[in-house]
Amino acid sequence: MENAKILIVDDDPDFTVMLKTVLEGEGYVVDTAPGRAEGMEKIQADKPDLLLLDVMMVTWSDGFEMARDIRKNPEYKDMPIIMLTGVEQRTGIGFKSSAGDPEWLPVDGFLDKPVEPHVLIAEVKKVMSDKP
Amino acid sequence: MEPVPEDIRLLKGAYWLTRLRWIAIVCIPVGTYVCGNVLGIALREIPLYAVATLLFVYNVAILVMLDRAVKADQHVSPRTVKGIIHLQICADLILLTVLLHFSGGIENPLVFFFIFHMIIAGILLSPRESYLQATFAVLLFGLLVLLEHKQYISHYCLEGFVPHCLQEGMLYILGTFLVFATGLYVAVYMANYIAIRLKHTERAYRQANVMLQEKDRIKDEYVSRVTHDIKGHLATIQGCLAVVVDRMTGKLDAQEADLISRAHARSIKLTNFVRALLRLTQMRLSNKLEKADFSMGEALRSATGAVEAKAGDKSITLNCNIDSSADKVFGNQFSIEEMVTNLLLNAIKYTPANGTIDVSAGSDETSVLVKISDTGIGIPKEEQARVFDEFYRATNARKAERDGTGLGLSIVKYIVERHEGQIQVESEEGCGTTFKLTLPRTA
Incomplete structure (x- = not known):
């Protein structure tokens, strides 16, 4: 899906620029938001095709809670979400070990920070093709 | 105690x-x-x-x-x-x-x-x-x-x-009785005194032990916080460098490209180290591990699958012999897979090209037994006891591979202990290493 809209929600501006550069290089239209509230606003305004969500922003589970909010809303419940996280965050301490458990971690994919460009692109393409 | x-x-x-x-x-x-x-x-x-x-x-x-x-x-x-x-x-x-x-x-x-x-x-x-x-x-x-x-x-x-x-004899009776009574009371006094002193010492040791554990926890929290902050910055540095490395062909001269590649490679190594350190401290800090019944065979197949490509790069044969009885373990599947992956990556790292790695699993009445053997460089006898220590790397391992965190096996040991299991190492320098893992089976 060329020219698909991707929204990045991450509070690290430098990391956001890096993700944006890689994704724009692949032809995606990328927008960014530095936090949960701004992210929700942009979702409502632009209806992105995919969300890249950092799990740790203001609190350790900000992204996690945002993903749950999105899934609760019937309008966006099918929006693909990739969560950016550290391995240690999903090893059984507060997180289930696998993606796709709708009760626990309602996301479609994981990416470990730091992320290599080819891994990022591959995951985005995979999630996009899984959820047309 | x-x-x-x-x-x-x-x-x-x-x-x-x-x-x-x-x-x-x-x-x-x-x-x-x-x-x-x-x-x-x-x-x-x-x-x-x-x-x-x-x-x-x-x-x-x-x-x-x-x-x-x-x-x-x-x-x-x-x-x-x-x-x-x-x-x-x-x-x-x-x-x-x-x-x-x-x-x-x-x-x-x-x-x-x-x-x-x-x-x-x-x-x-x-x-x-x-x-x-x-x-x-x-x-x-x-x-x-x-x-x-x-x-x-x-x-x-x-x-x-x-x-x-x-x-x-009145005098004899009185004298003996007096000595007898005094002896009894003195014996009671002394026994009491020693018993109380021992109790005090025991309490002091116990308090000191509790204090040490608390200090260790504070240290872990400190390390965890610091490494977490470092990891955030590092992720951005590595990510940005990766983009440059991906796109620099033809834009930078050879020397500049080499320097950027080196910086990128080092940032990856540093990230691996910080990640391992963070994983270890966070495991030590968390009291509970979410556990459920899972199939050990499945976990082993998943872990072997994850490292297959790496083994292939070195033309290492990866044999898997998992008995159907190696099933039903109560634990955290993610951690167990992580632990097995760690052991396999180690085996790949220290096994020369064209070597063999055997993964086998079976069970007895109470436990699931997993064996991971390689035909690698082995561990010197006198160093085998220390390989699970944090930051320890065997001398021949350091020579063979400059990079390594020295934390991989500590994480392995920690995960095994959290599952009430046991891990043993058998190795002969120059011939190979076998890790034997025992995990309690679900009834």
């Missing part, structure tokens, strides 16, 4: 008393027989044998009482056990007095045996209780001596042992 709870300490003491009594039960008839028939000392043998029999019956009764108290309640109340200990000491003192009466009273050196009970009381009971037991003993002995001296009861002289009956 866990402190011994009071009820267990008393219970052990109560059983200890019964064991000591078996010795007395054997020694009394033997002593009586030897003194009466070999040494020719005038003894009332029948009453002494009767005392030994009584002692036997009452020891069995005490054992039954103790067993009942233990069975009736998992947490035996210290009061009940203390009651049984008091009963034992009182009964012993009475029987010892009766024994003395039939074997010469004050003339019999067995009077020293009262001291044993005072020491036992001093160790097991409170100071007040043990002084009460000492007073009881003094009263019993005093009464015996007085009654025999005043001839209210008969005195059985130890003829053949003493030249004449000693209970008649």
Whole structure:
């Protein structure tokens, strides 16, 4: 899906620029938001095709809670979400070990920070093709 | 070291008393027989044998009482056990007095045996209780001596042992009694003093241990916080460098490209280190691990699948022999897979090209057993015990691979311990290494 809209929600501006550069290089239209509230606003305004969500922003589970909010809303419940996280965050301490458990971690994919460009692109393409 | 709870300490003491009594039960008839028939000392043998029999019956009764108290309640109340200990000491003192009466009273050196009970009381009971037991003993002995001296009861002289009956001499009686009473109280005082000092020392050690654990926790929290911050910055640096490395072809000259590639490679290594350190400290800090039943075979296949490509890069043959019985483990599947992956990556790293790695799994009645063997460089014998230590890398491993965090096997060991399992290493330098893993099976 060329020219698909991707929204990045991450509070690290430098990391956001890096993700944006890689994704724009692949032809995606990328927008960014530095936090949960701004992210929700942009979702409502632009209806992105995919969300890249950092799990740790203001609190350790900000992204996690945002993903749950999105899934609760019937309008966006099918929006693909990739969560950016550290391995240690999903090893059984507060997180289930696998993606796709709708009760626990309602996301479609994981990416470990730091992320290599080819891994990022591959995951985005995979999630996009899984959820047309 | 866990402190011994009071009820267990008393219970052990109560059983200890019964064991000591078996010795007395054997020694009394033997002593009586030897003194009466070999040494020719005038003894009332029948009453002494009767005392030994009584002692036997009452020891069995005490054992039954103790067993009942233990069975009736998992947490035996210290009061009940203390009651049984008091009963034992009182009964012993009475029987010892009766024994003395039939074997010469004050003339019999067995009077020293009262001291044993005072020491036992001093160790097991409170100071007040043990002084009460000492007073009881003094009263019993005093009464015996007085009654025999005043001839209210008969005195059985130890003829053949003493030249004449000693209970008649007032001064001798008074002197012996005074020394006896003082000896008993001093024994109680000393036993109490030592027991209390030991308890204080034990408490101090326990407190020091708790403090050390707390300090260790603070250190882990500190390391976790610092590494987490470092990791955030590092992720961005590595990510940005990766983009440059991806796109630099033709734009930078060879030297610049080389430098950027080096910086990128180092940032990856640093990230791996920080990640391992963070993983270890976070595991140590978290008290619980989410556990569920899962298939060990599946976890092993998933972990082997994840490293297949890496093994292929070095033309290493990866054999998998997983028995269908290696199933049903109760634990955190993600951690177990992570642990097996760590072991496999290590095996790949330290096995020369064209080597072999065998993964096998089976089970016995209680455990699932996993074996990971390689044909790698091995671990020197004298270093095998240390490979699970944090930051430790074997000397030959450091030579073979400059990079390594020294944390991989620490994480492995930690995960195994959190699953109540065991891990062992067998290795011969130059031939290969085998890690043997045992995890409890779900019933």
